[in-house]
Amino acid sequence: MKSLEDLKRMRASVQKKMEMRDTDKDYRVVVGMATCGIAAGARPVLNRLVELTGAGEYSCTVTQTGCIGMCKYEPIVEVYDKEGKKTTYIFVNPAKAETILERHIGKGEVVTEYTVDSISDERLGN
Amino acid sequence: MVEDLAQALLEIIVNSISAGAHNIMIQFIVSELNNDIILQVEDDGKGMDAETIERVTNPFYTSRKTRKVGLGLAFFKGLSEMLNGSFRIDSEVGKGTTVRMTMEKNNIDLPKQGNLGEMMMIALHSGPDCEFTFTYQYNEARFDFDTKQVKEILETNRISDPDVLMWVKDFINQEVERTQTEVL
Secondary structure (H helix, E strand, O other), rough: OOOOHHHHHHHHHHHHHHHOOOHHHEEEEEOOOOOOHHHHHHHHHHHHHHHHOOOOOOEEEEEOOOOOOOOOHHHOEEEEEOOOOOOEEOOOOOOHHHHHHHHHHHHOOOOOHEEEOOHHHHHHHO | OOOOOOHHHHHHHHHHHHHHOOOEEEEEEEEEEEEEEEEEEEOEEEEEOHHHHHOOOOOOOOOOOOOOOOOOHHHHHHHHOOOOOOOEEEEOOOOEEEEEEEEEOOOOOEOOOHHHHHHHHHHHHOOOEEEEEEEEOOOEEEEEEHHHHHHHHOOOOOOOHHHHHHHHHHHHHHHHHHHOOOOO
C-alpha cells in the first residue's frame, strides 16, 4: 500500500538529492516523447530509465524532449556527455535502455550496436 | 492510432506543457449511468485564437518545426466521433485552453484505459515546473491528486526525483483501482 506517509519518510533523502545540482552529473539522457515516440513505445522506455536511475548509482539526469525529427526510428534515446557530445540510440526498448545505462552511463562505453550510425540501411528501411 | 486513453490524455497534457502552462487540471470521469467517459485537460497556457483552433484538428497542422504533420488532436477528434462522443476545444489567447472529449463507454471500439499512474509520472517528469491536479471519478467514487500537496509534504519545489515519480505512478494506479472497485 502506498500512502502520503511514504512521502514523509522520503523527505530527507529527496531533499538531499535535490541539493546535488544536475550540472554535476556526467550524462544527460533524453527520451523523445512526442506522438511518434509514444506510439512507438517510448513510455515503457522512460519508465524503466526513471526506475533504474532512482537508486542514484548512475551519474545522469533523465529528461524528455519532443519530436527529434526521425519518427521512423523511434523510440529514440539521446545521451549527451559533459562536453555536449551526443550519441543517438534508436529502436530502444526497456531492455536496451537498461543496457545503455549499464554500459554507456555506468562504464562510459558507447553501445555501438544500438546507435543510429551502426544499424544497417536495410533495417532502417532506406 | 490511439493505443489507450492514457496515451491520448498524455498527448493533450504535453501540448499544455508546450503551451507554457503553469497549472494543468486533468480529469478522467467514468459514468455507468450516462454510459460515457469524459476526458478533460484544462490549462492556463498561452491559448489559441479562433483560427488556430480551427486548424489544430487538421492532421496537417502542427506548431513543431521537426516534421510537417501534427496528428495528435486529429486522432482524438476522430476517436471521440467514432465512439459516438464529442470533441471540443475552448481556448482564449493569454488565458488558456480546455480540451474535452467524451466517448460512449459500452462501445466495442473503446480503447482500454491504460496506465494512468504512468501517464501522470511522465507528465510530472515532462513539466517539472507545472502544478498538476488529477481527478479520477468512477460513478460517485472519486480520487484527487494534487502536486501541490506532494510538494508541501516533501518541503521542496522539485519533485522530478525518480523515487518520487515512481511513488506517484504506484500511488495513482492504486487509488484509481480502489476508486473503480469502491462499493457505494
